[in-house]
Amino acid sequence: MVQEEMRKGPWTEQEDVQLVFYVKMFGDRRWDFLAKVSGLKRSGKSCRLRWVNYLNPALKRGKMTPQEELLVLQLHSKYGNRWSKIAGKLPGRTDNEIKNYWRTHMRKQAQDEKKNTNKASISPSSSNFSNCSSSSANSPAEDSGTERNDCVELLQVAGENKIYEGDQNMMVYSMDEIWKEVESTEEIETRNDLPVMASTTWDYNYCPDSLWTSTHDHCYFDNHQDFSFFTG
DNA sequence: AATGAATGCAACCGCAGCAGA
DNA sequence: TTCTGCTGCGGTTGCATTCAT
Incomplete structure (x- = not known):
C-alpha cells in the first residue's frame, strides 16, 4: 500500500471545521480513526493536538489572569x-x-x-x-x-x-x-x-460519547451517512 | 519607515505507559 | 508473556507578531 502523505504545519480553517465536526460526531477519542474518517490528511496525533490545544470549546482564550x-x-x-x-x-x-x-x-x-x-x-x-x-x-x-x-x-x-x-x-x-x-x-x-482528567476535556458535554461506548473495542462508523459536503 | 531583536504561540518529535490481541 | 498500536506527556522548534532602536 502506498502511504498517503500527511499534511503538516498550520491548520486551515477548513481543516478546523472538519475536525470539529467529526469530533462532535465521534467524541475526542480514537484519534487515528477520526483522522481517517474525517478525510483530513493529518495524523491522529496531530488532530488530537489541534483539538486539545485550540479547538476544544472548553478552552479559555486570552491571557492568563x-x-x-x-x-x-x-x-x-x-x-x-x-x-x-x-x-x-x-x-x-x-x-x-x-x-x-x-x-x-x-x-x-x-x-x-x-x-x-x-x-x-x-x-x-x-x-x-x-x-x-x-x-x-x-x-x-x-x-x-x-x-x-x-x-x-x-x-x-x-x-x-x-x-x-x-x-x-x-x-x-x-x-x-x-x-x-x-x-x-x-x-x-x-x-x-482515578486519573485527573485533562482540563481540556472538562465540560465536554455535547460529545455523543455513546458513539464510542456502544462498543469499546470497535468503532462503528455509519458509512451510509454522507459527509462529503465537508470534504468537497 | 525600516529593520533587527524579543516575545508568544502553535505544532512537531520522541518517548513512555497502557491496553488489547 | 510478548508484541503492537494508540494515547498522552514533556521538550523543542519555527513562524508570526510586537517592540525597540
Missing part, C-alpha cells in the same frame, strides 16, 4: 514540570499553554535577575514571584504547606487576601479558596483512584 498565574507558580513548585497535572487544576487551560507561559515567565525572571544583579546595590528586593517559584524549577517540593503560606503572604502583599479585581467579570478568590479547590480535586482523585 493573575490568579491563574499565581496558581501556576504554586503548582509548579509542587509538581515540577508536570504540565498536564498543573493544567488539570486550571480548567480551560492546556498543558501547552501553561508550558509556554512558564517558559516566558522563566525567561523574564532570568532577565530580571540579571538586571537585579547588575544593580543589586541599588535595589535589594527581588520580585515576589521569583521568590515563590525559583527554588523549585526542577525539584518539586513535597511540602505544599509552606509554599501555600508563602503565596498567601505574597497575595497579602499584593492586595490583602484578594486577587485580581480589575475585571468586573472576573471572580475574586482568596488564596484559601483556590487551594480548597485544588485539594478537593485531589481528594476525589485519590479516593476514586
Whole structure:
C-alpha cells in the first residue's frame, strides 16, 4: 500500500471545521480513526493536538489572569514540570499553554535577575514571584504547606487576601479558596483512584460519547451517512 | 519607515505507559 | 508473556507578531 502523505504545519480553517465536526460526531477519542474518517490528511496525533490545544470549546482564550498565574507558580513548585497535572487544576487551560507561559515567565525572571544583579546595590528586593517559584524549577517540593503560606503572604502583599479585581467579570478568590479547590480535586482523585482528567476535556458535554461506548473495542462508523459536503 | 531583536504561540518529535490481541 | 498500536506527556522548534532602536 502506498502511504498517503500527511499534511503538516498550520491548520486551515477548513481543516478546523472538519475536525470539529467529526469530533462532535465521534467524541475526542480514537484519534487515528477520526483522522481517517474525517478525510483530513493529518495524523491522529496531530488532530488530537489541534483539538486539545485550540479547538476544544472548553478552552479559555486570552491571557492568563493573575490568579491563574499565581496558581501556576504554586503548582509548579509542587509538581515540577508536570504540565498536564498543573493544567488539570486550571480548567480551560492546556498543558501547552501553561508550558509556554512558564517558559516566558522563566525567561523574564532570568532577565530580571540579571538586571537585579547588575544593580543589586541599588535595589535589594527581588520580585515576589521569583521568590515563590525559583527554588523549585526542577525539584518539586513535597511540602505544599509552606509554599501555600508563602503565596498567601505574597497575595497579602499584593492586595490583602484578594486577587485580581480589575475585571468586573472576573471572580475574586482568596488564596484559601483556590487551594480548597485544588485539594478537593485531589481528594476525589485519590479516593476514586482515578486519573485527573485533562482540563481540556472538562465540560465536554455535547460529545455523543455513546458513539464510542456502544462498543469499546470497535468503532462503528455509519458509512451510509454522507459527509462529503465537508470534504468537497 | 525600516529593520533587527524579543516575545508568544502553535505544532512537531520522541518517548513512555497502557491496553488489547 | 510478548508484541503492537494508540494515547498522552514533556521538550523543542519555527513562524508570526510586537517592540525597540
